[in-house]
Amino acid sequence: MTLPVTALAAAICALLLIFMKFKVIGQRVRTETMFGAGEDAKMKMVRGTHANLAENAPIALILMALLEMTSAHHWTLTGLAALFLIARVLHIYGMYQHHGNGSVRFRQAGVMGTTIAIVAMALWVLYLFVTVNL
Template sequence: MPVVVTPIFAGLLALLYLALSVRVINSRHAEQIALGDKGNRALQRRIRVHSNFAEYTPFALLLILILELQGAWTWLTAGLGLFLLIGRCLHAYGVSQDPEPLKFRTTGTAITFGVLGTAAFATLLIPLLSF
């Protein structure tokens, strides 16, 4: 079975990661901060948004890919990919704001955790049901 869903979301999420990376680079350049954050709150937020994305997104994408390779329903993998993208966008927006509207951060985090939990459970369930 060809893998068709995961590459779409991997590409979209990679573009988002690239945009988050450019935001950090531009802030560092504008503030002339090569390493660390020198207490700059805006830069701290941008670094954390970028880092948090890098911490959660690859593992979630890997689980979605495993599901797709296991032959999971297309609606499941596409839904998980879409929710992951939405969750990461909400989280990035929320954490980027100062003062931070917690509803975006917490909703984005909850959606991301929901994707991770659902994908992990389904990844385990598919082989167990095949016995």
């Protein structure tokens, strides 16, 4: 059994996490902050953005894998995976815009897209459980 949608999404999430890790490292060097966030607002934002991705990616990837293992409709799952990944990029971009006194619309779109994708996949897994097992 192969999980191509999950594999591709996991690879993209991994690259986003590494990208954010280097942003955190760069901010640590600039602010000379070895642990925690210190008092620097940008450090708090960068760490929070990295943490938010690290919190949301695992459950989304688990749900994707479960759906692929149950032979869920490939293109619907691909669409939800794309929504999740685009939302994560929007969230990262939006956090930087918001911190720079820009608009919060990208951050909001990222949060909404992430939530919609995860809720849709969770409900889909529940639906498959009920229809197959009960």
